[in-house]
Amino acid sequence: MDFCPTRIRALILAAALVVAGSEAPAFARDHDDALRAVKAGEIRPLADILNAVKEKLPGDVVGVKLEREAGVWMYEFRVIDDKGRLFDIHVDARSGEVERSREK
Known part of the structure; x- marks a missing residue:
């Protein structure tokens, strides 16, 4: 999997769609919300997470969002494998631990 700077910047911008919130998933309103969570130590930067999990992903990352589920910040990656399947x-x-995955 190739992580060029342009792709990482695009993913960071996409991840900036999350905001801390209720028990239901909450999505960032802007980049500042995600940056505050990184600075507060609540989450690791997207580039760090991508480097940690790239070997566990079944293909190319085509989308990402950051959300808070039941009080826990989660990155959700959309990945397309070499057979065209979406996960x-x-x-x-x-922590960078893969919590769950599913084919769409």
Whole structure:
């Protein structure tokens, strides 16, 4: 999997769609919300998480969002494998552990 700077910047911008919130998933309103969570130590930067999990992802990352589920920050990656199948991969934004994945 190739992580060129342009792709990482695009993913960071996409991840900036999350905001801390209620028990239901909450999505960032802007980049500042995600940056505050990184600075507060609540989450690891997207580039760090991508480097930690790239070997566990079944293909190319085509989308990402950051959300808070039941009080836990999660990165959700949309991944397309070499057969064209789409997967949602949920990764703990603090630990980098893959929590669950499913084919769409």
